Amino acid sequence: MNIIGDFVKMKRKQLGLTQEDLAENAGVALTVIRKIEQGKDNLSLIKVNQVLMLFGHVLGPVNVRDYEKGDS
Numbered sequence: 001m002n003i004i005g006d007f008v009k010m011k012r013k014q015l016g017l018t019q020e021d022l023a024e025n026a027g028v029a030l031t032v033i034r035k036i037e038q039g040k041d042n043l044s045l046i047k048v049n050q051v052l053m054l055f056g057h058v059l060g061p062v063n064v065r066d067y068e069k070g071d072s
Helices: 003-014 017-026 030-038 045-055 065-071
Strands: none
Touching: 003 030, 003 045, 017 030, 017 045, 017 065, 030 045
């Protein structure tokens, strides 16, 4: 499951942007966009947030206990 990558790809396509366009708009390298969309797991949170901020979202640390409480 690649929730973040799928989200970024969907939003990018909705806006009619290429991966190159998105990278330029977010101020990140094209490889960052490709890695996000492919679901690579060793990405910089700062770089991911640069991309997500274009869509009004950010990622942050989540307390595991709080996350597990929300799942029940």
